Amino acid sequence: MTADERVLILYDRRANAGAAWALRRAATARGANAHVRFLGTDRPGAGDAFAEVVEELVDVDVVVAFTSSSALTSPAAHVTVAHGGRVVTMTGADERMLTHGAIEADFTELAPTCELFAAKVTDAVEAEVQSANGTKIRMSLRGRSGVPNPPGRPRAGVFRAPYAGVVVAPVENSVDGTIVVDVSTSFGQVDSPVTILLEHGRVVAVTGGAAAQQIERMLADTDDPLSGTVGVVGFGMNPAASVCGVISQDVAMAGTGHLSLGPNRGIGGASDGHAYVELVYAQPTLFLNGAKVMRDGAIADL
Template sequence: MADLLEVAKSILKSNLNIQESEQVLIVADPESREAATIFYEAGVALGNETMLMEMMTRTKSGEEPPKPVAEAMKAADVILCITYHSLTHTKARKDASAAGARVATMPGITMDMLQEGAITADYSEVEQLTNEYCGLLEDGETVTISKSGSQLSFSIKGRKAIPSTGVFRNKGESGNLPSGESYIAPIENSANGTIFVDGSIAGIGVVSEPVLLTVEDGRLADATGKQGRRLLELLGDGNGRIIAEFGIGTNKNARLTGNVLEDEKVYGTVHIAFGSNKPFGGTNEAGVHIDCVIIEPTVEIDGKGLDLK
């Protein structure tokens, strides 16, 4: 426990650039209580006013926290969302960032992940790679992903790329921790084609067999197999099925574990997500956001191959 406390203190100081007078809010749920308590104790040990708010577990990623939590988030300087499901793409997180808070979301973080894998990365290298890929996305207009005979294409024209480096030094910065991804919101009705997901799916885990997704005019029309059917159930029949995100993993220490917090950061992978994307430059609000990880695909931006190795 002492070692984990030191890890948590290092994260607060190095990744979140915590200052002496800043107030820290930790948002948690019953499933994440153990990890959240370590960060609470770390904040106290550093001498910062630290608060721990525990809410009921959300039913899916992208679901909003209750109003008291959302209001508290807007009043804090530094926020860690240590929850089972992700709060990354919620209005509450966006509003907190707009109010100046630095927000690290850590959905599904495990005790193992506090000691191994993505958290141990060279974050200067992560920053460099992330910014490099973001530059390519910013300059691009059309993305094509190919895998095992499947191919999905969509437009990113005019959309802003988001760097998630795991380092949050300035007011309003936010992202996952551990981190390492460059992501962007595709034009919502532009995606067409099929793509095999052979890595993992948020809320489901590592896929037992590749899931073939069929996307028509930006909307997920079908997903094969038992895990594909579960994905469709999680997304619902409404706006949850609209394409939301294209992301590129930039963390060379990240592992494919079934926990999407780490899976989508694995170098050599990309991911697409469905559901809400308004918090990072899209137009869709759905109350759900689910990522699907693809291992070592072929990716082209405006016809030029992207180096993922």
């Protein structure tokens, strides 16, 4: 953020109020015109929180979102991008996370790797992801682009912090297989692995401990006809991140993969689903067009 930029800071859980107001103080000290808004949804999977302030998004240069739904997949958040602005999403971050942990990574150094890996994803038409714990999913990437975060150079767009990695919106009805979630979900760290069966891009079964029950309840409690649709597949590459039960930190960790259920139109997909949950698993092995480009979370030579 620079002097005279118009900054809108959003949060929808009271636990994130400290981070929102701390950032406002820092932005104001740098000469920015910063404002804070509480959106009030206060729960994971509540849909597109940004739709509530879509008219305001036209008139700002920077949006920073401490919201339970990720701006990355929000069509409303992309209104700012369409007007040349930047949107940074920090789902679940508290005040300490603004200065410690994953945020301390050298994002300038990580950006070229993210860009190169995203290019490989963009060039692929099919992908398969496996893990030692039992994940095995296949999907089509035809016509879809890998999205690097951070980008190699500053530009308008929607980005995650402290995320470093690559995401892609797979062809929605193409995702089949099993994902074993052994790290965390949007609700926190898992007490035991959660096994999710996917058919034609939709969740058809969820088994496991307490985390599985939370996912099942969220999917059952929504009237969203697209509930349980796979929206995003991604791979974390931030070496300074570690598992702490806060989803914006957990998805960033190098050596992990993540999959989200919910919308993906914001990154080139075709799903407008509202129910949103992220699922993180360890040590993915990724094949693109049959070639192994990642093994147990480590990227092959680019």
